[in-house]
Amino acid sequence: MQDVNWVALSIFVVLFGFISWLGFAAARWRKGDLDLLHEWGLGGRRFGTLITWFLVGGDVYTAYTFIAVPALAFGAGAVAFFAVPYTIIIYPLLFLVFRRLWHVCHKHGYITAGDFVRGRFGNRWLALAVTVTGIVATMPYIALQLVGIQVVVGALGISGPIWRLSNQALQGHARLVRAAANRLSTELGAKSLAKS
């Protein structure tokens, strides 16, 4: 425990406590019936522009943005600036697609991407494939965020057997995800070949 950065650890604990408190307070404020899927998944469709703006910000500016991209810039230089043109290109694309997607989903009461695909193309297997792909594709992303958290906690000066253990678990997890993704792409490829 000699390596602990007490100033950084105090700031981390205070902020973590504040955010946790904020989360519980927000859950009680305008409470919805969480047995309903659109209450659980979409906040009862009551989010306005301001809350959505903060949600998008929370989605985009993650541990990856604040740790991995600056680390890449520090270590490798200008190549890390791929992230800047990427945002310049991706925001207008999302603006074009999501505005229409929102209107269609709002009108027909779709909640997930699977709902939309099923409603639009009328094929439940396609909807299932989209849903499974979404879940599988999220896993390496979550693994990436966990690595980011590990770096944050490491910067606080906390290290030890438990973190090495989690690192091993992460690597095992990443292998599992890669294997699943490979199998899925093989199967999907075989299926599309069989159809054509």
Place this chain on the structure above:
Amino acid sequence: MTEIHKKRGGWSWWYLLFVIQFAVALWPPFYNRLEPTLMGIPFFYWFQLLWVIVSAVFTAIVYWATQD
């Protein structure tokens, strides 16, 4: 889907504003240079950061122009 397509109008010439920012962002030789620097920052860096703001303004213009 078809009635939504009809109602939302589909194409607008304002969308061509996005082509400008795509072209600028996707062609690195256009800004891969040191000069002119801005407060010591090479052109490569400040030009891209400037286009974050420009593209936000473009998106806002398209949003207001294509609103029903």
